[in-house]
Amino acid sequence: MDGDAPAITCSNIECAFEQQVLFKNLHLKLPVRQITALVGASGCGKSSLLNLMNGLLQPDAGQVRIFGEPLDYTRLPETRRGMGYAVQQIGLMPHMTVERNITLLARLAGWSEAERTERLETLMALMALDPALATRYPHQISGGQAQRVGLCRAMMLNPPILLLDEAFSAVDPITRVDVHARFQTLQRDEPRTVVMVTHDMREAMKLADHLVVMGPGEILQTGAPDGIAARPAGDQVKRLMEVDA
Amino acid sequence: MIRRGLIAVLMLVLSLPAMASELTVGSKADREGHLLGELFAQTLEQAGFDVERRFGLGQTIVTYQALAEGQVDVYPEYTGTIAQAIFKTPEADLSALKDEARSRGLRILPPLGFNNTYALAIKREKAAELGLETLGDMTDAPELRLGLTHEFIERDDGWRGLKASYELPQTPSGLEHGIAYQAINNGRIDMTDAYSTDGDLKRFDLILLEDDKHYFPAYLAVPFVREDLPPRAIDALSRLEGRLSDEAMQTLNAKVSSDGASFAQVAHEFLADQGLVDQGSGPEHISRFERLGSDLIRHLELTVTALVLAALVGLPLSLAVYRTPRLARGVLYTTGLLQTIPSIALLALMVPVFGIGVVPAIIALFLYSLLPIVRAAITALVTVDPLLKKVARGMGLTRRQQLRYVVLPLAAPNLLTGLKTAAVINIGTATLAAFIGAGGLGDPIVTGLSLNDYELVLYGAIPAALLAIVTELVFELIERVAIPAHMRGHTDPRTGA
Numbered sequence: 001m002d003g004d005a006p007a008i009t010c011s012n013i014e015c016a017f018e019q020q021v022l023f024k025n026l027h028l029k030l031p032v033r034q035i036t037a038l039v040g041a042s043g044c045g046k047s048s049l050l051n052l053m054n055g056l057l058q059p060d061a062g063q064v065r066i067f068g069e070p071l072d073y074t075r076l077p078e079t080r081r082g083m084g085y086a087v088q089q090i091g092l093m094p095h096m097t098v099e100r101n102i103t104l105l106a107r108l109a110g111w112s113e114a115e116r117t118e119r120l121e122t123l124m125a126l127m128a129l130d131p132a133l134a135t136r137y138p139h140q141i142s143g144g145q146a147q148r149v150g151l152c153r154a155m156m157l158n159p160p161i162l163l164l165d166e167a168f169s170a171v172d173p174i175t176r177v178d179v180h181a182r183f184q185t186l187q188r189d190e191p192r193t194v195v196m197v198t199h200d201m202r203e204a205m206k207l208a209d210h211l212v213v214m215g216p217g218e219i220l221q222t223g224a225p226d227g228i229a230a231r232p233a234g235d236q237v238k239r240l241m242e243v244d245a
Numbered sequence: 246m247i248r249r250g251l252i253a254v255l256m257l258v259l260s261l262p263a264m265a266s267e268l269t270v271g272s273k274a275d276r277e278g279h280l281l282g283e284l285f286a287q288t289l290e291q292a293g294f295d296v297e298r299r300f301g302l303g304q305t306i307v308t309y310q311a312l313a314e315g316q317v318d319v320y321p322e323y324t325g326t327i328a329q330a331i332f333k334t335p336e337a338d339l340s341a342l343k344d345e346a347r348s349r350g351l352r353i354l355p356p357l358g359f360n361n362t363y364a365l366a367i368k369r370e371k372a373a374e375l376g377l378e379t380l381g382d383m384t385d386a387p388e389l390r391l392g393l394t395h396e397f398i399e400r401d402d403g404w405r406g407l408k409a410s411y412e413l414p415q416t417p418s419g420l421e422h423g424i425a426y427q428a429i430n431n432g433r434i435d436m437t438d439a440y441s442t443d444g445d446l447k448r449f450d451l452i453l454l455e456d457d458k459h460y461f462p463a464y465l466a467v468p469f470v471r472e473d474l475p476p477r478a479i480d481a482l483s484r485l486e487g488r489l490s491d492e493a494m495q496t497l498n499a500k501v502s503s504d505g506a507s508f509a510q511v512a513h514e515f516l517a518d519q520g521l522v523d524q525g526s527g528p529e530h531i532s533r534f535e536r537l538g539s540d541l542i543r544h545l546e547l548t549v550t551a552l553v554l555a556a557l558v559g560l561p562l563s564l565a566v567y568r569t570p571r572l573a574r575g576v577l578y579t580t581g582l583l584q585t586i587p588s589i590a591l592l593a594l595m596v597p598v599f600g601i602g603v604v605p606a607i608i609a610l611f612l613y614s615l616l617p618i619v620r621a622a623i624t625a626l627v628t629v630d631p632l633l634k635k636v637a638r639g640m641g642l643t644r645r646q647q648l649r650y651v652v653l654p655l656a657a658p659n660l661l662t663g664l665k666t667a668a669v670i671n672i673g674t675a676t677l678a679a680f681i682g683a684g685g686l687g688d689p690i691v692t693g694l695s696l697n698d699y700e701l702v703l704y705g706a707i708p709a710a711l712l713a714i715v716t717e718l719v720f721e722l723i724e725r726v727a728i729p730a731h732m733r734g735h736t737d738p739r740t741g742a
Contacts, residue, residue, distance in 0.1 A: 080641030
């Protein structure tokens with residue numbers, strides 16, 4: 001179904017939120033099975049752009065297409081199950097154990113217990129989570145562990161698309177290096193389309209195959225990270241690339 | 246339509262035992278009313294009717310409404326009350342009252358004999374000390390402390406007219422008749438309104454000040470009945486005409502209060518003496534303990550049914566409000582308004598619409614439970630962390646799944662608290678349901694108050710209090726079983742937060 005079509009296409013998007021224009025005439029194509037990083041100064045609309053992709057934000061005009069198909073706003077839950085979603089604040093359900101949090105979608109999708117357990121163990125191992133944590137509640141684990149649990153949850157159904165909104169930022173620097181490495185391994189083994197929002201340019205340069213550099217409400221430049229670093233299109237991009245490079 | 250449906254459902258749920266009765270005898274909550282009601286009931290039973298007793302109804306308005314609506318076929322009333330409080334006419338002539346009654350589909354049967362008019366009572370020694378003999382003498386003693394019943398203060402032929410007629414300087418405070426004599430005995434008040442046939446007057450050594458201006462109208466006791474009462478019943482009740490003098494009534498009243506005899510026994514003895522019923526052992530004596538069981542069961546019926554209905558209506562209502570925030574203000578306002586109506590008033594308001602008994606009591610308790618349930622539920626739903634709601638949507642949960650797996654479990658502790666509050670409030674409020682004939686643990690309280698019998702009051706009050714405590718414990722147990730420890734919202738022993 002993906003053929004030559006981009007994984008996600010935004011065409012001529014116009015979007016306002018509480019009377020403030022977020023985007024106007026926005027166009028964007030994201031390549032299949034690659035990691036795209038959305039970067040830019042805070043408040044430029046990175047998270048909003050991500051939310052346009054899974055329908056948490058609905059454009060006033062223009063179209064979002066997923067693998068060539070227009071996003072159907074009447075069937076969002078189905079579409080979203082094909083798009084894992086993890087956010088900075090994690091949002092684990094406090095009344096569910098780690099195991100329940102990770103496997104909730106699989107339960108609802110009718111997976112057998114064996115299937116669920118196998119996938120759970122694989123994901124937890126991948127994210128360097130002690131299997132003993134499975135029976136704990138979110139308030140009984142550390143912030144870094146919780147963020148990795150959030151990533152496991154997003155990947156439970158093995159979705160072709162993964163949307164990450166600052167999903168690595170609550171992990172301490174040492175663990176982050178480890179999680180990055182595991183994430184890259186995972187991407188090599190089960191390649192999928194990843195869209196990640198990050199304020200950390202170093203993280204973007206390290207993980208992303210494709211970079212989308214944003215200014216307030218607009219896209220300044222897209223392309224391979226090295227290419228953008230070598231030939232920034234204008235001063236804004238240049239300044240952004242210099243911050244951490 | 247909805248109302249009729251609701252009543253039908255309630256009737257089914259409770260399978261009311263009223264079906265077999267042919268006639269229903271009512272009475273107000275006071276002792277004399279109770280006793281006369283029992284006299285009527287036994288007279289009708291002697292005449293071959295099945296009789297249901299609905300004694301201890303609230304004050305005049307509730308009991309009269311019950312008669313007018315056909316919930317009650319007969320109850321004892323006084324001509325003065327019929328004229329002033331019910332027909333609201335200055336006309337006190339009996340035949341005029343009878344005409345008015347007929348125009349309302351009711352009948353006033355021949356008076357029983359005595360005139361139980363209003364009077365003001367005072368301790369014999371206090372009256373002697375101040376030199377009080379007549380109501381007119383009160384103008385010279387402005388320091389007298391009056392504790393009057395609310396009904397007496399309000400009615401046109403009560404305090405207002407009396408004060409104007411005699412130019413009395415005192416300002417009364419309102420209190421229940423049942424505690425007035427104790428208050429006099431303890432020296433908290435000096436005078437109260439009393440009925441001239443009150444059996445307690447002797448017991449507390451009280452005298453009545455003479456109504457030298459003949460202000461108070463006649464209060465002849467009569468059977469107040471529905472016009473469609475069978476002729477045989479009317480004949481039977483008419484045979485009571487003139488049987489009770491003022492002294493005879495005082496003696497009967499005193500027997501119930503001082504001797505502790507039951508209404509049924511005193512009524513039976515009197516009727517047997519008069520040759521109106523067969524001699525014999527009289528009515529079966531039911532012990533207080535036996536009655537306690539049935540009172541308790543009825544109390545639970547009232548509170549549990551009302552609570553379940555309130556939960557069934559309140560929770561979906563809260564969900565609707567949660568999804569349509571514009572409704573929230575209106576719903577909270579309406580349920581809040583219901584809560585501000587004093588419970589006894591809400592119960593009284595039910596009578597014209599739903600009559601008396603279990604159904605209006607449950608409806609009133611249901612309305613009363615709505616606010617704590619709806620308020621807690623809306624708060625619970627609205628305060629669920631928006632991040633978790635966003636994540637649930639972003640993960641791809643449907644609306645139903647978001648509710649089932651995220652919103653409701655997170656709201657559960659507060660939802661339970663709302664139910665618990667409603668249940669506990671209900672148990673207390675349900676004791677007032679006895680005033681509209683719904684029975685329950687309020688029955689011994691109401692009867693005890695009318696008899697100055699505090700032991701009997703405790704027979705209702707203690708089980709009601711225990712029931713409230715048990716309810717708390719049951720809800721705590723449910724919480725323990727249903728909600729993980731860290732979600733219970735109690736203080737964290739480690740952090741104190």
